[in-house]
Amino acid sequence: MSQGKLSFIGLGLYDEKDLSLKALETIKESDYVFAEFYTSILSGSTIEKLEEICGKKITVLNREETENGTIFLSKAKTNKVSLLIGGDALTATTHVDLRIRAIQQGIHTSVVHGSSVVTAVPGLLGLQHYKFGRITTLVTPEKNYFPLSPYDLIKENKKQGLHSLVLLDIKTEKNQFMTAEQALEVLWKMEEQKKEHLFSKKDVICVVARAGSKQPLVKADTFENLEKQSFGPPLHALVIPGNLHFMEIEALQILADLPAPIAKKLQKV
Amino acid sequence: MSQGKLSFIGLGLYDEKDLSLKALETIKESDYVFAEFYTSILSGSTIEKLEEICGKKITVLNREETENGTIFLSKAKTNKVSLLIGGDALTATTHVDLRIRAIQQGIHTSVVHGSSVVTAVPGLLGLQHYKFGRITTLVTPEKNYFPLSPYDLIKENKKQGLHSLVLLDIKTEKNQFMTAEQALEVLWKMEEQKKEHLFSKKDVICVVARAGSKQPLVKADTFENLEKQSFGPPLHALVIPGNLHFMEIEALQILADLPAPIAKKLQKV
Numbered sequence: 001m002s003q004g005k006l007s008f009i010g011l012g013l014y015d016e017k018d019l020s021l022k023a024l025e026t027i028k029e030s031d032y033v034f035a036e037f038y039t040s041i042l043s044g045s046t047i048e049k050l051e052e053i054c055g056k057k058i059t060v061l062n063r064e065e066t067e068n069g070t071i072f073l074s075k076a077k078t079n080k081v082s083l084l085i086g087g088d089a090l091t092a093t094t095h096v097d098l099r100i101r102a103i104q105q106g107i108h109t110s111v112v113h114g115s116s117v118v119t120a121v122p123g124l125l126g127l128q129h130y131k132f133g134r135i136t137t138l139v140t141p142e143k144n145y146f147p148l149s150p151y152d153l154i155k156e157n158k159k160q161g162l163h164s165l166v167l168l169d170i171k172t173e174k175n176q177f178m179t180a181e182q183a184l185e186v187l188w189k190m191e192e193q194k195k196e197h198l199f200s201k202k203d204v205i206c207v208v209a210r211a212g213s214k215q216p217l218v219k220a221d222t223f224e225n226l227e228k229q230s231f232g233p234p235l236h237a238l239v240i241p242g243n244l245h246f247m248e249i250e251a252l253q254i255l256a257d258l259p260a261p262i263a264k265k266l267q268k269v
Numbered sequence: 270m271s272q273g274k275l276s277f278i279g280l281g282l283y284d285e286k287d288l289s290l291k292a293l294e295t296i297k298e299s300d301y302v303f304a305e306f307y308t309s310i311l312s313g314s315t316i317e318k319l320e321e322i323c324g325k326k327i328t329v330l331n332r333e334e335t336e337n338g339t340i341f342l343s344k345a346k347t348n349k350v351s352l353l354i355g356g357d358a359l360t361a362t363t364h365v366d367l368r369i370r371a372i373q374q375g376i377h378t379s380v381v382h383g384s385s386v387v388t389a390v391p392g393l394l395g396l397q398h399y400k401f402g403r404i405t406t407l408v409t410p411e412k413n414y415f416p417l418s419p420y421d422l423i424k425e426n427k428k429q430g431l432h433s434l435v436l437l438d439i440k441t442e443k444n445q446f447m448t449a450e451q452a453l454e455v456l457w458k459m460e461e462q463k464k465e466h467l468f469s470k471k472d473v474i475c476v477v478a479r480a481g482s483k484q485p486l487v488k489a490d491t492f493e494n495l496e497k498q499s500f501g502p503p504l505h506a507l508v509i510p511g512n513l514h515f516m517e518i519e520a521l522q523i524l525a526d527l528p529a530p531i532a533k534k535l536q537k538v
Contacts, residue, residue: 013382017291020281020384021322024290053290088384090392093516100395100523111393113282113384113481115289115357118398120382123359126369129387130406134431135399160425162403212382247362254369 006076006102010089010114013212015044016053023112027054031079034059036066038172039094040086043234044213050084058084062173069098076107088116120211121165121237124218126251127206131242133157137167138186140178151190154240155198161243168236177234180207184227184238199223204266206239206256207231220256244269275345275371279358279383282481284313285322292381296323300348303328305335307441308363309355312503313482319353327353331442338367345376357385389480390434390506393487395520396475400511402426406436407455409447420459423509424467430512437505446503449476453496453507468492473535475508475525476500489525 007026012018019027027033033056035047042050051058065071075081083098089111090096102109122129134157136150154164168178178186184205191199201224209217209231217231244252249266252258276295281287288296296302302325304316311319320327334340344350352367358380359365371378391398403426405419423433437447447455453474460468470493478486478500486500513521518535521527 010384012289012384015291017294018289018382020287020289021293022284022286025286088388088392090395091388091398093397096392096395096520096524097516100520103523110483113287113389113392115279115281115382115384116388119357119360119385119387123357123365123382124380126359126365128362129360130404133403134401137399156429214379247366251365251369254372255365 003108004076004078005080005108005110006072007082007110007112008089008095008099009082009084009112011042011084011086012114013087013117013120014210015042015213016049018042018115018212019053020112020114023114024054026112027056027082027084029080030056030082032059032072032075032081033057033084034061034072034081035084036061037086038063038066038170039092040170041172041235042086043210067094069101073102073105073107076102077105088114091116115212117167117211117235117237118165121208121239122163124208124211124216124255125206125220125239126255127163127239127241127248128245131163132165133160133162133242135165135167137169138178138183139169140171140176140182141186141189148190148194151194151198155196158198158240158242163242164240166238166240168238170235178236179234180209180226180231180236180238183236184223204241204258204262206241206252207236208239209236211237218256220252220258222262272377273345273347274349274377274379275341276351276379276381277358277364277368278351278353278381280311280353280355281383282356282386282389283479284311284482285318287311287384287481288322289381289383292383293323295381296325296351296353298349299325299351301328301341301344301350302326302353303330303341303350304353305330306355307332307335307439308361309439310441310446310504311355312479336363338370342371342374342376345371346374357383360385384481386436386480386504386506387434390477390508393477393480393485393524394475394489394508395524396432396508396510396517397514400432401434402429402431402511404434404436406438407447407452408438409440409445409451410455410458417459417463420463420467424465427467427509427511432511433509435507435509437507439504447505448503449478449495449500449505449507452505453492473510473527473531475510475521476505477508478505480506487525489521489527491531
């Protein structure tokens with residue numbers, strides 16, 4: 001019986017061409033290729049385009065099949081198996097859990113990394129990486145479920161002068177991807193509940209849509225100006241700035257169309 | 270006169286096969302290809318291997334030539350120019366500054382993202398991304414220069430229960446890349462100066478060496494046990510854990526060889 005292997009492959013940010021040569025090589029050498037798109041998606045690609053570039057049939061797993069893992073873990077005992085994941089590999093707890101279970105079952109594992117929103121978004125905005133605090137994710141509020149923890153986290157970051165990268169809810173199976181427009185609504189609803197004056201409509205917020213694509217939308221403006229806009233197809237992310245260095249303000253003007261009068265006001269703070 | 274373009278290309282983590290298909294395509298379409306390796310390096314590759322895979326001559330720029338920018342900015346006015354950068358593009362202030370200057374000179378710019386230590390290291394250790402605080406970088410102490418700010422930053426993260434990703438000094442032109450061994454010495458020297466009991470020799474520290482390679486070294490152990498070890502060729506990075514979730518402790522045991530008795534002790538905290 002030949003030795004199997006399970007490779008966790010980060011597909012990168014946006015489309016099939018974000019695959020690294022290493023990822024492509026590993027996929028091509030695989031006996032079975034699975035993908036999960038519930039923790040992230042390649043919004044600029046399709047499964048057909050991915051299959052074409054990889055020259056392999058790809059089986060897409062839903063959330064339950066991914067978390068359960070039986071389908072690919074059993075195959076990986078004696079076959080080379082790749083599990084494709086949007087963004088970088090192993091950024092979700094599920095992937096780490098799967099890797100641990102594979103190792104515990106005596107399966108050899110490997111990881112191929114991909115580009116990620118975590119570094120792409122600050123870079124596109126020209127904001128300094130070492131000035132970011134904790135990352136948070138906004139989930140779509142439901143009837144009896146409206147977690148306010150992101151508000152506290154952003155507040156904590158801001159208190160320290162730090163920027164907050166805010167990732168947005170992904171519900172692939174319902175084809176729902178929270179937009180920046182919706183995210184602003186959610187943040188405002190949090191403000192109305194908490195009333196701790198974390199957000200005002202005059203605050204500058206940053207939006208990045210379709211990071212990794214040829215023409216990502218990169219925008220900085222006041223909360224109230226952004227509310228009136230729409231930012232096109234997914235994925236979107238926000239950054240809530242902390243204290244901005246004058247070079248960062250200049251970057252937001254040039255890279256993210258921050259209106260000059262608002263930039264001027266920020267420079268004076 | 271044809272319209273020029275400057276593309277900032279993130280090469281990814283470790284070797285020439287971390288290039289994305291998009292990066293390769295953009296480089297192949299370029300009239301001139303430059304690279305800078307003073308903000309990061311591809312420690313598993315050589316310029317010759319990169320040139321071979323890209324089918325292009327690559328001009329390596331030193332720090333001064335990169336920051337000055339004249340060489341490639343002037344070419345990019347009428348030619349397609351790629352600037353190759355280790356890791357993700359635009360993670361250093363220099364790159365953002367160059368991009369701004371290019372735009373101000375009327376040059377069209379684009380960005381191709383690459384895999385980065387920022388997501389790779391937490392993933393390889395099985396630590397949860399949203400539990401990381403600010404990133405810091407250790408520099409090699411010199412006679413009259415020993416910045417203690419990383420100590421304060423790690424302390425602030427730890428106070429909030431957060432993990433700290435610690436990147437290590439890169440001095441490519443001197444061929445010096447701070448090792449995890451040296452980093453532990455630097456941290457201890459900080460402790461001896463500050464005496465705020467941030468570190469004890471019994472604390473668990475994590476080391477990742479050669480992230481992105483086929484067999485990265487991934488290790489968690491006590492400060493005193495790690496001090497006795499060496500971790501091979503660069504690049505290295507550290508993580509100073511904050512509060513560890515029991516699943517993270519399990520991950521460190523299985524993915525990073527954290528000795529069982531130490532894991533047991535951590536689980537009790």
